[in-house]
Amino acid sequence: SFIDQLGYEPLLNTRGTTWRKLPEAERAAVQDANSAKAIMLAQPAVIKRPVLAATNGDLLVGFNESLYHAFIQEKS
Numbered sequence: 001s002f003i004d005q006l007g008y009e010p011l012l013n014t015r016g017t018t019w020r021k022l023p024e025a026e027r028a029a030v031q032d033a034n035s036a037k038a039i040m041l042a043q044p045a046v047i048k049r050p051v052l053a054a055t056n057g058d059l060l061v062g063f064n065e066s067l068y069h070a071f072i073q074e075k076s
Contacts, residue, residue: 058071
């Protein structure tokens, strides 16, 4: 559902070591939401963290201190 709401790009951590250790062919095969979902299910460490979900359905991906605090204060 996160992919449906945000798209796969914000959720895919292409800067992490798990992504960098994948064979080039596997990385190149990520061309759309379905292929990204498959790699995220096979290698959960490539999912960018944290993912915060508010009760109203809003999402925040990754950690940015100021955005994180604003999101928590706004959604509580």
